[in-house]
Amino acid sequence: MADTQLVAFDDLEDETPDDEWFRELLGAAQRWADAAGTSVDHVDMAGLIANDESADAAGVPEAARRWQVLDRPSAEWALGKLRDAATRQLQLEVEAQTMAAPYTLRIDRIHAWLQGELAPLRVTEAFMGSQLERYAIERRKEDEKRNKTTKLPSGEVRTTSSAPRVVIVDQAAVVQWAERNAPDIVRREPKVLLGDLRQRVSVERLITAARVTLSCGCVHETSSPSGLDLVVGSEYHCETCAEAALLGRVETLAVSYRPVTVTGEPLPLGIGVDVDPGGVDAKVVLT
Numbered sequence: 001m002a003d004t005q006l007v008a009f010d011d012l013e014d015e016t017p018d019d020e021w022f023r024e025l026l027g028a029a030q031r032w033a034d035a036a037g038t039s040v041d042h043v044d045m046a047g048l049i050a051n052d053e054s055a056d057a058a059g060v061p062e063a064a065r066r067w068q069v070l071d072r073p074s075a076e077w078a079l080g081k082l083r084d085a086a087t088r089q090l091q092l093e094v095e096a097q098t099m100a101a102p103y104t105l106r107i108d109r110i111h112a113w114l115q116g117e118l119a120p121l122r123v124t125e126a127f128m129g130s131q132l133e134r135y136a137i138e139r140r141k142e143d144e145k146r147n148k149t150t151k152l153p154s155g156e157v158r159t160t161s162s163a164p165r166v167v168i169v170d171q172a173a174v175v176q177w178a179e180r181n182a183p184d185i186v187r188r189e190p191k192v193l194l195g196d197l198r199q200r201v202s203v204e205r206l207i208t209a210a211r212v213t214l215s216c217g218c219v220h221e222t223s224s225p226s227g228l229d230l231v232v233g234s235e236y237h238c239e240t241c242a243e244a245a246l247l248g249r250v251e252t253l254a255v256s257y258r259p260v261t262v263t264g265e266p267l268p269l270g271i272g273v274d275v276d277p278g279g280v281d282a283k284v285v286l287t
């Protein structure tokens with residue numbers, strides 16, 4: 001896997017990407033799913049291919065690792081693959097329904113027969129059960145202490161008792177009543193709404209790595225996980241020339257984000273707030 005190289009669509013047209021390596025890729029995904037004890041549609045294909053170790057283990061073909069959508073023709077090729085798959089899926093489902101049709105009637109009859117056979121058993125259950133329950137309740141009335149359970153060779157009938165209790169059938173209505181008549185039993189769960197939080201906490205973008213050009217002509221790469229304070233035109237100590245220079249161009253290499261108060265004060269850790277860095281998402285729609 002040393003010489004990984006991305007191949008454009010044109011280079012692969014000769015390799016007929018839809019046949020050989022595509023089949024191998026499917027086999028690799030299946031092996032990976034079997035090893036993980038899951039089904040093939042639960043395999044993270046991008047993750048499997050991106051990780052050399054897992055790709056090697058599953059036997060992902062070389063071409064599948066190199067191939068990428070790079071331009072409109074290759075995007076159209078991939079979209080065509082999705083479209084073919086959707087069409088084929090529909091065909092298979094229709095075929096399966098056609099195949100099942102002759103059996104549908106028979107399966108319905110089997111179900112009807114089963115229900116018929118079960119009916120007397122259900123009646124027995126219901127009738128005998130209610131008789132036994134009634135008997136056990138009567139027996140308990142005779143001796144509340146000793147007859148809580150009626151034990152017999154084939155089983156036992158247990159009885160339990162409960163006192164009349166108040167129940168809530170409409171939470172909103174009872175809250176309304178309690179607010180006026182028993183305000184101390186109304187529980188209020190403390191809660192912070194995201195919209196309100198965003199009024200008080202905002203996001204600060206920190207440059208954590210940058211390439212800076214100095215007035216002495218030197219170019220330095222500098223980084224700090226807590227953020228760099230780089231103001232163009234300010235004084236900057238050049239480590240190469242060992243003298244003061246002025247900061248010229250700043251080229252951002254890495255950024256990170258942190259939650260801050262609206263006045264820019266950093267927030268302590270562990271307050272349950274973080275920054276979602278956002279990003280761009282894409283969704284495929286077949287037309």
Ligand SMILES: [Zn+2]
Pocket residue numbers: 214216217218238239240241242245
């Ligand atoms: Zn310098």
